[in-house]
Amino acid sequence: MDMAYIGRHITAMEWNELHAAYVQYGTSAGFWDTYQAIMDAASFRTGCPRQVANELLQAAVRLGAVKDPHYL
Numbered sequence: 001m002d003m004a005y006i007g008r009h010i011t012a013m014e015w016n017e018l019h020a021a022y023v024q025y026g027t028s029a030g031f032w033d034t035y036q037a038i039m040d041a042a043s044f045r046t047g048c049p050r051q052v053a054n055e056l057l058q059a060a061v062r063l064g065a066v067k068d069p070h071y072l
Helices: 012-027 029-046 050-061
Strands: none
Touching: 012 029, 012 050, 029 050
16 A cells, blocks of 8 residues: 555644554554644644644545544
């Protein structure tokens, strides 16, 4: 699976961090702690929390961490 990532609100570095957390933790607490930290940082940086939430959820779906997404 190609793990290259280009997003509008989530940086490639944040994507790589999320991917690494998924590889290390699967869907356990470590992954979700990383997910939340990225959401907080990206929301602060962009000022677009809703768009960040949707894009980050889409990234989690791509990783296989979320099976039934509910976008905002």
